[in-house]
Amino acid sequence: MIENINEILKKNQLSVTDSRRKILEMFQHTSGALAHADIEKQSGTLFDRVTIYRTLQTFVEKGIIHTIPTIDNSVKYALCKDACQAGHHHDNHVHFMCDECGTTYCLNNISIPQVQLPEGFRSTQTDVVVSGICKNCND
Amino acid sequence: MIENINEILKKNQLSVTDSRRKILEMFQHTSGALAHADIEKQSGTLFDRVTIYRTLQTFVEKGIIHTIPTIDNSVKYALCKDACQAGHHHDNHVHFMCDECGTTYCLNNISIPQVQLPEGFRSTQTDVVVSGICKNCND
DNA sequence: GTAACTGCAAAATATTTGCATCCTT
């Protein structure tokens, strides 16, 4: 797993630093999405709040993670699939937000349905955000 | 139109004030969505920034407007359809954000496609956010 | 050694809260 992380960073021409490794690790160890606050909480005083902002921004630019549209307009990030590239995301999967526990899931196996747009509109990306009760909270 | 606005406010047990009328009017006069900043810009110094925050919050609580999930996680609001009620939105329409001009459209006539969720997940709301080039910018 | 990255301080923005005053009903 550690090799994997170094690989990802190198592949994107990023130098391997503690904060980047640690943050990337967090994303790999969660099934869902992370907010800035989640990362800050998990990392304690390990690194600066500003470093988190900059790291997340860098990861988004490189196409390592992507932001998730949320109903409450909180800012959340999740790992991109391999197909993603800098500035050109293909994260065509459904996002699910649990109303109960707040966890955000990336449902990678569910394909985005095709939407018929009106005359004159051209689509480059479609995001689907489903809210409800997740598997864990449903039991 | 003015009667209509008063009606909407009264129907929701809100007293009719200048700021509420004006802000509601703005929503009726736009085809898309408005951000706090848009409203502030349009209204000039007519009323306080705080009043805009509170008015938007009130409208959301009453189900007059709803927030729109956006990819850039900016906070935008749009009018709810009549079917919406306080705390229980049925704004099941597609939102379209133009990458070029930034305008957000509510495509009311396009129905939300059904999404097949994994075992154990229960959905209460589905939001679809399409990005691309809008009719205006496409010409 | 050099370019890139980080931490700290501080600025800029965005949002929330308290309270006195004003307006709607």
Add this chain to the structure above:
DNA sequence: AAGGATGCAAATATTTTGCAGTTAC
């Protein structure tokens, strides 16, 4: 008249920027 709404000031929260010191390569 009474309750709710607004404006102002200020507290909080969030995000960005500049710069000097540090680290990866």
